[in-house]
Amino acid sequence: MSNVNYYLVTLVFFGAVNGLQAIGLDMQFGQAGIFNFAYIVLVAVGAYATGIASIHPAGHSGLGALTYIGGFGWAFPWNMLFGVLATVVFAFILTSIAFRRLRHDYLALTLVTIGSALLLLITNQVNIFNGETGIVGVPGPWQSQLSSSAWYITMGGLALFILAVNAYIFWRIQRAPLGRLFKALREDEILVASLGKNPARVKMTAFLLGAVSAGLAGSLFVLFIGGWGVGGWQPGETFVLFAAVLLGGRGRLTGALLGAFVLYEVFLQGSSLLNIPLAPGILPAVQQLFVGIVLLVVLWLRPAGLLPEHKEKFPGAAATSRGSKRRRIARQPRPALGNMNSAKELSVE
């Protein structure tokens, strides 16, 4: 396989993994309105957990002086299952701490803080996940049996397959009454409660579903790259994901997928292919700047994203309805940060 083909397969792999992260964040933020500014932490949990499930115990790994917990030496798919399960358990603990009485804006701040605190902890406490360097030497599934090119193609296919299954399940959920409840929760939590639905249950369901995608994405990352360190889950990563979801269209599965594709593959990868006469170290910074500008332009010109959210369709719509096409375009859903006006919802306990 030529270098170009390796590159293309790698693009497919990362495209699928970024798509997974985008639909997971869309489930939490786009559908249910949870401002999870610590999404990348969930991805990291999936990656680390899969990593320590795959490699052998510290000292027996033939990797020198790495220090980490676990080391089960499990093969695929058990290492991936462990990674996803660990992410869901972690997300569950996070929700039971952070969701108590916290509304949108406070929850967002709490999650940012928890994310930063964990990053510092993992960086400095080297005996958990080997500190800043992180975990290395994670074997990919069937890597030893396959030729290099066959393994690359297998991983690309595996990532696409997992993305397809995950997206299909999310699509079914979002069209069901549960999906309607997610959107209702995003609009007004107290109102959802006043209709006899438990908002905490709905919110946790959306959060854990998003965590499953994060766990799968993290797991795929570590199995493909072979390692995972703190460089992979800096807070900025979450904001690029938010940008992708907003760009594509929050609250719509295909929007999140399109946003991830446009932002990561077209803008970020595309710009690195251009022959820009800049010092190589500057390119990432220029790219970040570019992401910010793209996001601003989208929020300005198309606040609901490239593929705006659908209005729910019901069979046998009334023929006399006034919801004509023109009106629907004229009135896109409220822009991204609409849920921040939650002062009216503050209750005194």
Next chain:
Amino acid sequence: MSSNEVLPQGSIRVENLSKSFGGVSAVSDVSLSVPAGTFYGIIGPNGSGKSTLLDCISGVHTSYGGRVHFEDTDISGMALHKIASLGMLRTFQVSRLFENMSVLSNVMVAAPEQEGEGLFSAISGSWRKSQAGHLTRARSLIDHYELTRVEEAYASELSGGQRRLLELARLLMMRPRAVLLDEPFAGVSPVNRARLLKQLHSFSEAGITVLMVEHRLELVEELCDKVGVMAEGKIIAEGAMSDLRQDRAVLSAYLGEFHKDALRM
């Protein structure tokens, strides 16, 4: 909607309810009883604790003194969603709708014990079978409230009166036995007021117990079997509206000494 769907139950009993915010007493020692199927009105000047009382009964506030019973159940301190699922619902002073959802979706959200709200039934798609029944009911309620024309419009596109009607349609979707209405006529034009009044009358005819906070005395008089007057967190008088008009304490609390004529509109 046919009235025999709702059973004549839904009594509300409040005993010695007190609520204070950081030492400031909002409601103090309020007791009242709303027998099943009756219409009870609460009037009183701004800041007299009417909305706080409703918030405590409905479970928006869960820490307060005293006890609240709904039918035979002690619901003191129970959360809003639990009380709502028992069959006692509320509306809010400022109308609350899911603004970025269609009128029909707003009503469909409220379908009680809807299949497909759980994770597994949502994925399996087993909810589709029961959806048709909910949809028929939602459309008939929307029709009853004369909202069919705007069924697919976003809730944010409705007028003040239509918003109130949609709130009631959503309420009835859940087959309540008791409802708490917080100023249901706020923001409703005079034309729509008559429509809304007619609809609220039909609540009584359907046997639904109603506890309503309202400012406009002529509406309270027309709708309510019994009226409680609140001032400074207490119920200072209770009775038929026609009797309360003569009550000196009520007059001075509600309008000040010099405006008693205003009560005889």
